[in-house]
Amino acid sequence: MGVSTPISAGQQFIAGARRRGSGNERNDVVNPSTGGVVDTDNLGNARDVDSAVRAARDAFPGWAATSPGERSEAMLRWAEELALRAGELAALESAIGGKPIRLAGGFDIPGVIDNVRFFAGAARNLEGRASAEYSPDHTSVIRREPVGVVGSIAPWNYPLQMAAWKVLPAVAAGNTIVLKPAELTPSTTVLFAETAVAAGIPAGVINVVTGTGRETGEALIGHDDVAMVSFTGSTAVGRRVAEVAAGQVKRVHLELGGKAPFVVFDDADLEAAARGAVAGSLINAGQDCTAATRAYVHRSRFDAFVARVAELMGQVRIGRADDPATDLGSLISVSHRDRVAAMVERARAAGARVVCGGRIPDGVPEGTAFYEPTLVVDCAQDSEIVQSEVFGPVLVALPFDTDDEAFALAGDTPYGLAASAWTTNVYRAQRAQREIAAGCVWINDHIPIVSEMPHGGYRASGFGKDMSAYSFEEYTQVKHVMSDITGRAHKPWHDLVFAGGS
């Protein structure tokens, strides 16, 4: 399965065509599992943002005027195009992220195609309140209208899925969009937009501009013709995005960081929990906003859990992204790997015990970004490694004694994106659903997602929903139309303002 997209074909997609970036700085996209360059172009800048926003603004009236059925048809054709190119997309997604080809081919790309199919259907099912006479003299109708040009910003961890989660509800609802992928991983996003045009979605509906966050990102979110901003990324940058948007009273949708708890009660199936913890913490090398990061385990099962997780982590095969035998690929970059390693070192220095991993594997080539699966214990609840996003293949385990304590610990970070509870007791499972403040709570599993269900955070993990029909709340505005049905010139309510009058 080769990557047929030629490098240097351009990392911008504006008005239906690939373009080279206008900036002076080169952007080499590197496969962090080999150190090789996969794609290269000049970065885009504010000039490219301006062209892309103009293209989106010009395309908006025509696209907004298409019927939901027409938009749906176009998106179904797009899904077919993507399915035909699934192998190429998976190879490229795997290469730009150092992500195992098994994951890219079995999760990222099929997930995106399913998302396109879902939104093709959902486009025809925009819902609102029933039209009715809420006042005896009027009929009220709700119109759900697109917002306009959407400016979106995506992270590097699941480049194509994160782009799809932004683009699909926006265009299904009749908006047009300019999306800025992370500069580390633009290549599949450009291909995604190109495929949309090949499927008949008009030029200018979906545009991609690749550049740095400070320059291109801020130019996009602050552009006068961008009606709303949707952002997925870290909480720190999300705060900045919200600031810029607030200055212009723009609608904003934020999907931010996470620090998911993984709560194992004393009645849990321990083997299921241990396997779930390994898969849930190591997926995408832990660079997943919903990854299991904090395992709270009942003290009576703690040692057995730690031993089994360490044993399973020891069996994980680390390797090149394109090797089908690889379980754990590399992290996104050497600098990010160094950041992860430094956090583990600081935990160690503060007295934590690294049960397994906590190091760069022996013999990996220079310029690659591998890090071993890592399990850390004996750390304080208020320590950095428990409170802050590591975004690497690192799981922390802490014991608890009572259910109340477990729920309190699970909620004790600023984040609230996802969580899981492991129990065979139906009452505990019910209580976990209610007690844990997070946008998603899994019971006896951790990670699976479906297009029909919403994804989004509580608290510092942001607000608004990706995927599912709930995402239309972000990308549509609700208009109330109230029509008089009496035909009377002198309406009874006028008497409240001027009595009599003839």
Ligand code: NAD
């Ligand atoms: P990041 O916040 O550093 O960057 C995200 C995007 O924002 C990139 O495209 C970047 O170029 C851009 N950006 C940076 N500074 C900007 C600025 N001042 N103005 C506008 N744009 C700017 O995040 P990352 O390192 O790419 O991704 C990892 C983070 O994303 C983690 O915190 C992770 O939890 C989060 N994430 C959240 C979700 C979710 O659904 N909640 C999903 C995936 C990732």
